[in-house]
Amino acid sequence: MQVCIHRGSKEIGGSCVEVVSDCGKRIVLDLGLPLDAESNDKMYLPNIPGLDGSDNSLLAVLISHPHLDHFGLLGHISGNIPVIMGKDARNILIKAAPFQRGDWTVPALGLNFKSETPFELGPFKITPYLIDHSGYDAYSLLIEADGKRLFYSGDFRMHGRKAKLTEKLMAHPPEKIDILLLEGSTLGRLENHETFPTETEIEEQLATVFAETTGLTLVHTSAQNIDRVVSIFRACKRTGKTLVIDLYTAVVLEATGNKNIPQSDWPEIALYIPENQRIQIKQNQWFNLLKRHLKNRIFIGNLKSISNSSVLLFRPLHIHDLENADLLKNAFYIYSQWEGYWDKEENEYFRDWIDKHKIPKISIHTSGHASPADLKRFAEALAPVRIVPIHTFMPEKYQELFNNVELNADGVYWEV
Ligand SMILES: [Zn+2]
Incomplete structure (x- = not known):
């Protein structure tokens, strides 16, 4: 079995790995957009034969x-190329796509992962393991072929709401791993001895701020960070606040297919549709979609009357509505996602908006990725023969943590 990291050996983002069996059949693990890509342009597509469907030695893309x-x-x-991924993850992408700008089409064709249930794909045997990450329905993958065993960690952590999944994998790890392709997002960002707050600690910090805020609380996060939405919801419940979501968030939460995840018809939730989402609904005739989420709908006047007991799951598309309705008096803004996005140039108008209205801002966030110490625990549990860095800006740092590191550059094919 041969492996080629097409992108990710020395960067976070754009992850893509090709695995080739001795008989020439191939699979691709992830097909990500580089973080520094200016747009979702075809020019970023890695040079892998058959992505245009012309080569049937390419069996599938696994996400x-x-x-x-x-x-x-x-x-x-x-x-025509099967895309294999988690069922709920696929559903989230399909349902979220119409709300996004650009072309985010996700082919519906392909098997769905079932955790710890192996399946065969030509000469490959693949076992997915559901794992704790800030992205929903995330998997590590065990790939077996030609008597060799490759374990692809994907992105993971052990301080989220699903930490037990990672702990379970480490307690009963697959045996005789030849190669561990291990993500290292936090290397160089965190000292080797430092750790992250847990998602439960984030909930506590949020609850403290919610309790003290006398105006509308704005929490800026990704609706697709389901763990975080749950933390925000639980902090709302603890402080007697209503969580106000928009239609996009309602659709994403519904797409999880998980009845334990907050939904638009729960009594502690309200649906407020921002003006430009109303235009989007009209233009696209999403009236049936809207109907399904109408139960707790409120309008801007309602939101004004309950602003001191409400937490808005904020996105920049809310700013004109909030300004026009004079909802910013005593408002408090919580930034609850990766700091790297805050400094992006495209957010300048938004940073200015916060300054202009003198809205107090704090950050409450934890990483979606394992700390260096947790990476070490993970590697020790899986006990691979060799560890190959991926999804990291600091491949050279692996040698500080592990003694069996093999660096493999982008675009190079190597033997497992
Ligand atoms: Zn991720």
Whole structure:
């Protein structure tokens, strides 16, 4: 079995790995958009034969989890290539796509992962393991072929709401791993001894701020970070606040197919549709979609009257509505996603908006990725013969943590 990291050996984002069996059949693990890509352009597609559907030695593309830097280039490949991923992850991408700008088409064709249930694909035997990550329905993958065993960690952590999944994998790890392709997002961002707050600690921090805020609380996060939405919801419940979501968030939460995840018809939730989402609904005639989520709908006047007991799952598309309705008095803004996005140039107008209205801002966030110490625990549990860095800006740092590291550059084919 041969492996080629097409992108990711020395960067976070754009992850893509090709695995080739001795008989020439191939699979691709992830097909992500690079983080520094200016647009979702076809020019970023890695040079892998058959992505246009012309080569049947390419059996499938497997997507570990629904983050752009792992699936973003799927729209550029032939619809005849099976795309294998989690069922709920696929559903989230399909349902979220119409709300996004650009072409985020996700081919519906392909098997769904079932955790710990192996399946065969030509000469490959693949076993997915559901794992804790900030992306929903995320998997690590065990790939077996030609008597060799490759374990692809995907993105993972052990301080989220599903930490037990990672702990379970480490307690009963697959045996005799030849290669562990191990993500290392936090290397160089966190000292080797430092750790992240747990998602439960994030819930506590949120609840403290919610309790003290006398105006509308704005929490800026990704609706697809389901763990975080749950933390926000639980902090709302603890402080007697209503969580106000928009239609996009309602649709994403519904797409999880998980009845334990907050939904638009729960009594502690309200649906407020921002003006430009109303236009989007009209233009696209999403009236049936809207109907399904109408139960707790409120309008801007209602939101004004309950602003001191409400937490808005905020996105920049809300700013004109909030301004026009004079909803910013005593408002408090919580930034609850990766700091790297805050400094992006495209957010300048938004940073200015916060300044202009003198809205107090704090950050409450934890990483979707394992700390260096947790990476070490993970590697020790899986006990691979060799560890190959991926999804990291600091491949050279692996040698500080592990003694069996093999660096493999982008575009090079190597033997497992
Ligand atoms: Zn991820």
